[in-house]
Amino acid sequence: MSCKIHPESYDEVIERNWPEGVKKTKQRVDIFKILYSSHEPISAAEIYSRLNQEHSSEMYAFSTIYRNLIAFEKSGIVEKTVLSTEETAMYELKSGKHKHYVVCLKCHRKMPLPTCPLNEISREIEQSIPGFEITGHNLEVYGYCSDCR
Amino acid sequence: MSCKIHPESYDEVIERNWPEGVKKTKQRVDIFKILYSSHEPISAAEIYSRLNQEHSSEMYAFSTIYRNLIAFEKSGIVEKTVLSTEETAMYELKSGKHKHYVVCLKCHRKMPLPTCPLNEISREIEQSIPGFEITGHNLEVYGYCSDCR
DNA sequence: TTGGTTGCAAAATGTTTGCATGACC
DNA sequence: GGTCATGCAAACATTTTGCAACCAA
Numbered sequence: 001m002s003c004k005i006h007p008e009s010y011d012e013v014i015e016r017n018w019p020e021g022v023k024k025t026k027q028r029v030d031i032f033k034i035l036y037s038s039h040e041p042i043s044a045a046e047i048y049s050r051l052n053q054e055h056s057s058e059m060y061a062f063s064t065i066y067r068n069l070i071a072f073e074k075s076g077i078v079e080k081t082v083l084s085t086e087e088t089a090m091y092e093l094k095s096g097k098h099k100h101y102v103v104c105l106k107c108h109r110k111m112p113l114p115t116c117p118l119n120e121i122s123r124e125i126e127q128s129i130p131g132f133e134i135t136g137h138n139l140e141v142y143g144y145c146s147d148c149r
Numbered sequence: 150m151s152c153k154i155h156p157e158s159y160d161e162v163i164e165r166n167w168p169e170g171v172k173k174t175k176q177r178v179d180i181f182k183i184l185y186s187s188h189e190p191i192s193a194a195e196i197y198s199r200l201n202q203e204h205s206s207e208m209y210a211f212s213t214i215y216r217n218l219i220a221f222e223k224s225g226i227v228e229k230t231v232l233s234t235e236e237t238a239m240y241e242l243k244s245g246k247h248k249h250y251v252v253c254l255k256c257h258r259k260m261p262l263p264t265c266p267l268n269e270i271s272r273e274i275e276q277s278i279p280g281f282e283i284t285g286h287n288l289e290v291y292g293y294c295s296d297c298r
Numbered sequence: 299t300t301g302g303t304t305g306c307a308a309a310a311t312g313t314t315t316g317c318a319t320g321a322c323c
Numbered sequence: 324g325g326t327c328a329t330g331c332a333a334a335c336a337t338t339t340t341g342c343a344a345c346c347a348a
Contacts, residue, residue: 043337059305061306062337063307067339088337089337102281129251133298135292141283142285145280174329211314
């Protein structure tokens with residue numbers, strides 16, 4: 001959490017990245033902030049607990065979180081992923097650049113891969129399955145991180 | 150379903166592939182047969198409906214199916230995967246060779262990739278994340294098949 | 299003001315578990 | 324015969340939905 005940005009600068013970050021046609025409500029802004037300050041994909045439950053921890057007086061319903069994650073996803077600023085090692089979906093702000101993670105099976109830490117290995121090979125794949133048009137992919141790499149081996 | 154094997158030959162197939170230490174019950178054999186005759190990963194619900202369709206008089210409980218899929222997975226003959234486009238887990242017999250699928254987003258058909266693109270690059274990945282030991286990975290490729298474009 | 303958003307409760311979905319009965323070796 | 328597997332129902336976890344009250348534009 002050491003590289004969390006100073007609260008004052010949130011406003012401009014939000015100004016710059018807020019999706020068109022999405023009404024700006026307190027709940028949505030707060031969910032956005034949580035996503036923005038997270039360094040890896042997080043679950044709806046994690047967002048819920050962080051919200052209700054920081055704003056202990058107010059309530060944030062699960063339904064609100066899910067509905068807004070879906071709204072963010074539709075408007076293109078959030079990406080949902082389902083890792084096969086977890087039972088819940090994970091959400092993150094789209095960084096512009098496409099990302100994959102290496103996941104530690106013990107501590108569940110996720111580290112981004114520096115490059116996407118699929119870029120080079122997707123043409124080969126398309127050629128090997130006649131008529132198929134690739135629109136996306138999902139890659140997870142599992143193992144044990146240096147601390148957990 | 151045209152290349153379903155002749156019922157008589159199931160016995161030897163089962164004889165050859167049955168995992169050690171797993172008691173052979175009617176239900177387990179029937180689940181195995183469904184998995185064996187399927188050409189792509191299928192869900193527990195799909196197994197349930199095929200079982201109760203073929204054997205309309207008998208009941209096969211969901212709990213039995215799940216418990217046995219877990220038993221098969223632990224004994225090493227079944228692989229469970231969770232695709233991010235589906236909300237349910239999918240199961241298939243391990244074919245010995247490691248497989249990935251190309252999934253059509255419209256008809257949900259799954260076609261196996263001829264090769265695993267990760268073989269060549271996993272060493273590069275390990276080098277780029279110091280101390281990380283890769284033990285496995287998961288790759289799904291999405292798009293539209295020739296019929297659905 | 300008004301239509302979109304929220305919180306709550308309840309439903310839907312997929313999966314797991316407890317327990318008494320029943321089947322395999 | 325003893326142990327493990329089964330079916331049933333109920334529990335569970337995650338996500339979705341209906342609805343009345345509320346808030347932002």
